[in-house]
Amino acid sequence: MSAAPTERAAQWVYTGLWRILAGWFRVPRQPPTLPAAASESVEAFGPAPEFLRYLKFLFWLLMLPMDIPVLAIWVVMLVVVPIVGLVLSPLFIFLAIAPDIVAYVAIHLRYDTTWYVLSPRSLRIRRGIWVIHETTITFENIQNVEVVQGPLQRYFGIASVHVQTAGGGGGGRRGEGPAMGAHHGLIEGVKDAPRIRDLIMSRVGLSLHAGLGDEAHPDHDGHPPAAHPPAWTPEHLAVLRQINTLCAQLAARA
């Protein structure tokens, strides 16, 4: 319980921040929903806790090269011209610490505002704080699924699932966060990426269409189908059985 006071303070600040975000900036606290039939289970989940640690690790990797020179300059100044160093110390400490705090809070917010919702037939991804972006894709429309895992991600045991629909287009649109481009869904930092991939791919594999809005099934517009799918009715089967027995008789006699 040694870290309790700082932890509690951080917790307090963070919940306060959330209250402001939810109250003033209308950031929803609940995960998004997906319309589904009553029999279907819809699961909403965020990235794995390892994703948070991964982001923090990345952050330290980037921050240390920036913080160390700043602090080194400050120490050198303190040694060479102590008065200037002392006077400028608040500035240096601010320079060293402020970006860290901001980035830390941003990482936590990113982690807490990312939601993935999977139903048996579609997925919905929510991301963002200032601009909240929700993408909905049906599995039927998915063209390919990629699972990406770097060495660092492997260490943390997480991976990202990229989901693409038809239609190209470059990267992200209008700077809306990482990989929120069109025709693209990113399920980032999950532990069970293979399960999600299998779930999606099994659905994609079941589909008889190219995933391009092909008109196919009569149920959708209510018209009866123009041509029946070739199928043996019980009557066909009965006649076939009769033919079979006749053939057997003929064969037995010849």
Added chain:
Amino acid sequence: MQPQPTPTRPLATTFDPRTITRPDPALMRYYAVVAVLTVLGFPIALLLGWIRYHTLRYRFDDQGVWMAWGVLFRREINITYRRIQDIHLTRNVIQRWMGLATVSVQTASGSASAEMTIEGIPQADELRDFLYARMRGARGLDDHAAPSAPPLAQPLSQPADDEALALLRQIRDNLHTLAARQERRP
């Protein structure tokens, strides 16, 4: 400001997009705020927003969506529900304050930007789910009742007088006569 609980949405609401033809007046206020934020471009942005707001028309029918806007340069977009690839719902802070949202609809064409951007509809969540329910794959399993298991009810109710069955009957009868002839011979 009160913290707003996210409204839980039942699937069947009274919301009917077919009645929508014009954007909500809040859209004009949103355009005005955005115009203010552009500072220098304020008059132009306001004028463009005003024109867009006043000429924007929507039509949701059984097949798809139609939208049009513009005075000098008119633009009209048609999309069928079945061709929708993905739906994006975007809300920035200002839109959230005004209860607005942008519903971007994408088809499989090659552009990265959305083919249709529906703005100024207060029931954006309902609209998104309306579109979602009509896009391919949203109804699930009926889309590909596995090829090995065709729907049973239909062939049974169908009078079985198709060509295959007639052919099979002919073959059977021919075989029957053959068998009878063979029986007589020895």
